Each structure stands twice: as structure tokens, then as C-alpha cells.
Amino acid sequence: NAGVTQTPKFRILKIGQSMTLQCAQDMNHNYMYWYRQDPGMGLKLIYYSVGAGITDKGEVPNGYNVSRSTTEDFPLRLELAAPSQTSVYFCASSIVAGGYEQYFGPGTRLTVT
Amino acid sequence: QQQVKQSPQSLIVQKGGISIINCAYENTAFDYFPWYQQFPGKGPALLIAIRPDVSEKKEGRFTISFNKSAKQFSLHIMDSQPGDSATYFCAAGPGGYQKVTFGIGTKLQVIP
Numbered sequence: 001n002a003g004v005t006q007t008p009k010f011r012i013l014k015i016g017q018s019m020t021l022q023c024a025q026d027m028n029h030n031y032m033y034w035y036r037q038d039p040g041m042g043l044k045l046i047y048y049s050v051g052a053g054i055t056d057k058g059e060v061p062n063g064y065n066v067s068r069s070t071t072e073d074f075p076l077r078l079e080l081a082a083p084s085q086t087s088v089y090f091c092a093s094s095i096v097a098g099g100y101e102q103y104f105g106p107g108t109r110l111t112v113t
Numbered sequence: 114q115q116q117v118k119q120s121p122q123s124l125i126v127q128k129g130g131i132s133i134i135n136c137a138y139e140n141t142a143f144d145y146f147p148w149y150q151q152f153p154g155k156g157p158a159l160l161i162a163i164r165p166d167v168s169e170k171k172e173g174r175f176t177i178s179f180n181k182s183a184k185q186f187s188l189h190i191m192d193s194q195p196g197d198s199a200t201y202f203c204a205a206g207p208g209g210y211q212k213v214t215f216g217i218g219t220k221l222q223v224i225p
Binding site: 004033035040041042043044045048058090092101102104105106107 | 119122147154155156157158159162202212213214215216217218
């Protein structure tokens with residue numbers, strides 16, 4: 001199993017550009033998450049999904065959108081990129097939420113200038 | 114509102130020493146308390162987790178201590194090694210389908 005994969009690893013965007021961060025998992029997990037990690041701020045939940053077709057907002061959803069058309073894929077869309085979206089983005093998955101282990105991808109480092 | 118408070122933000126320990134990282138939570142509905150370890154350039158990975166029906170859980174050199182009445186839990190790393198140098202996140206959440214909330218992280222450096 002590849003686990004959780006994310007592409008790209010690095011990206012530089014200009015202000016106002018849009019992009020999609022890709023995330024895929026091959027563990028047949030129902031739950032998937034997007035986090036952003038900023039120095040001294042820990043991991044902040046952006047969006048999560050409890051299954052195909054079902055998504056919900058986390059702590060910091062503004063400026064982002066998600067979709068979940070299949071169990072395997074959970075892309076994160078950035079519209080009109082802003083410098084405040086410069087961060088490291090992690091995708092994770094778990095069998096269920098709450099009391100079960102989350103498996104994280106390797107992350108995408110995004111810089112908006 | 115910071116639901117999980119973690120301290121210290123950074124920690125330097127000599128090889129062979131004990132590393133201690135503390136977390137406190139506010140929500141009494143929380144009943145799952147995992148610790149994640151993150152090496153530079155990698156995603157976090159589950160290290161050890163505890164539920165409130167026990168006060169301590171040990172896995173090798175890593176121990177979680179849990180104080181339900183004080184709403185605090187801590188990670189102890191015994192005989193700390195340079196390979197333990199990483200960022201450690203505590204987290205907490207209720208059971209069921211609810212998600213966990215992460216602390217801000219502690220960057221641990223173990224020096225020879």
C-alpha cells in the first residue's frame with residue numbers, strides 16, 4: 001500500500017492564482033482531512049470528509065474548497081491565492097474519526113507571493 | 114479558543130535524559146488522547162495514545178501520564194536519544210465520529 005499520497009510536494013503561486021492540491025489514499029478509509037501547519041500554530045483542520053459525497057468545514061475553511069467524489073480522493077482547491085495561505089498542507093485519512101489513528105501524507109509546501 | 118494547550122514549544126534535552134511534554138484540555142467530553150511524532154519534511158505519525166480509563170500507558174521508552182481530574186496529560190520520553198529529535202503534537206477529541214484537536218507542537222532536540 002502507498003498509504004496517503006499528496007501532489008505536488010512544492011508549489012509557488014502568485015497572488016490571485018488558483019490551484020488544486022491532490023490527495024489520495026489506498027487504505028479504503030472513510031474519513032479524510034486537510035490540515036495546514038504553520039510555525040508555532042500546530043495543525044489546523046481546514047476541511048474533512050466522512051465519506052464520498054460528504055464534506056464539512058473545519059477550523060479554518062475560508063479561501064478553500066473541497067470535493068469528495070470517490071473514497072480514494074480528496075482534493076483541496078485554493079481560489080484566489082493570498083499570502084496568508086503560505087503554509088504546509090497535510091492530508092490525512094482514518095477508518096473513523098475520533099478515537100482512531102490518522103495516517104498523514106508527506107505534505108505540500110505552498111508559497112504564495 | 115485553544116482547546117488543547119501544549120507546553121513547552123521547544124525543549125532541549127541531553128542524551129539519556131528524560132523529555133517531558135505537557136498538555137491540558139478543556140472539554141470534559143474528550144476521551145481520546147493521542148501523541149503524534151513528526152520528523153522534518155515528513156507528515157505526523159501516531160506515536161502512542163491513551164483513553165481516560167487508565168492513568169498511564171507505556172510503550173518502550175514512551176509513556177503517557179493522564180490526570181482526568183486536572184484535565185492534563187503528558188508524554189515522557191525516557192533515555193532520550195538524538196533519533197528522538199522531532200516535533201511532538203498532543204491531541205484530544207471525543208469518541209464517535211468527532212475529530213481531534215491538535216496542540217501547537219513541541220520541538221524536541223536531543224543533544225549528545
